[in-house]
Amino acid sequence: MDAALDNAGAVEGAAVFKALADPVRLRLMSIIASAGDEVCVCDITPRFDVSGPTISHHLKVLREAGLVDCERRGTWVYYWPRPERLTWLSTLLSVPAGTTV
Amino acid sequence: MDAALDNAGAVEGAAVFKALADPVRLRLMSIIASAGDEVCVCDITPRFDVSGPTISHHLKVLREAGLVDCERRGTWVYYWPRPERLTWLSTLLSVPAGTTV
DNA sequence: AGTCAAGATAGACGTATGTCAAAGCAGCTA
DNA sequence: TAGCTGCTTTGACATACGTCTATCTTGACT
Numbered sequence: 001m002d003a004a005l006d007n008a009g010a011v012e013g014a015a016v017f018k019a020l021a022d023p024v025r026l027r028l029m030s031i032i033a034s035a036g037d038e039v040c041v042c043d044i045t046p047r048f049d050v051s052g053p054t055i056s057h058h059l060k061v062l063r064e065a066g067l068v069d070c071e072r073r074g075t076w077v078y079y080w081p082r083p084e085r086l087t088w089l090s091t092l093l094s095v096p097a098g099t100t101v
Numbered sequence: 102m103d104a105a106l107d108n109a110g111a112v113e114g115a116a117v118f119k120a121l122a123d124p125v126r127l128r129l130m131s132i133i134a135s136a137g138d139e140v141c142v143c144d145i146t147p148r149f150d151v152s153g154p155t156i157s158h159h160l161k162v163l164r165e166a167g168l169v170d171c172e173r174r175g176t177w178v179y180y181w182p183r184p185e186r187l188t189w190l191s192t193l194l195s196v197p198a199g200t201t202v
Numbered sequence: 203a204g205t206c207a208a209g210a211t212a213g214a215c216g217t218a219t220g221t222c223a224a225a226g227c228a229g230c231t232a
Numbered sequence: 233t234a235g236c237t238g239c240t241t242t243g244a245c246a247t248a249c250g251t252c253t254a255t256c257t258t259g260a261c262t
Contacts, residue, residue, distance in 0.1 A: 005131040010124040018122035022220075023111040026118065026193075030106040041239065054221055056240050075229055075238055086194045092127075093187045093194070123250075142209065155251055157210055176208055176259055 005092070013092050016085065019065035024050060025058045029081070032068055038080040106193070114193050117186065120166035125151060126159045130182070133169055139181040 020026050032039050045055050062068045070079045121127050133140050146156050160180060163169045171180045
């Protein structure tokens, strides 16, 4: 009885949750993940009320958390989701077994 | 095409993710969720290296995020998970459709 | 009432985080 | 070469957060 997360797993998991723990970043993640394709930063920025540098900062946080990846092509930078990471988070959320009730 | 989260949803979602964005809280949540039953605080606290008040603080954060609930019975306080909330988070994570790779 | 134990709350302290303006860098076009 | 555009980095600032000690509350048991 005890499939609880160990300390190391908790540290890593919490780091990824922290990346989603901001409204701007969660919307960014949602926009990128729901696009079904890569998204240009130039299409993202105007949808927010914060400055360009702030968007750039948040995208970097998502990237360092392994949730998205990006590539520069010419003048523009494109982002796409990394679904494996989201799937892994989901497994952390799934109540691990004898879920009474 | 755009099933992206709106601002209000992002604010609420981010608040719940924030509750899980700390190693201590994530372990607490894991312990409570994997117990298959309610858990006494007196059984939780000794498993951590932080002080009692700190555990109490983190449990309060989880409670206010709607992730757990609790009841005092006699001298002891018991916590249990609220799986609906975890399920809801999972739906936020599920990539919403045309997941092209 | 008095005492003890389990948790919660209050207040303080250092660190981390979100934001912006300003500067920097990469790639286009001329 | 120069100049422009899209995005990132830097540095600064105010606020939020995690932790602790000290104090309070609740209930049990004399």
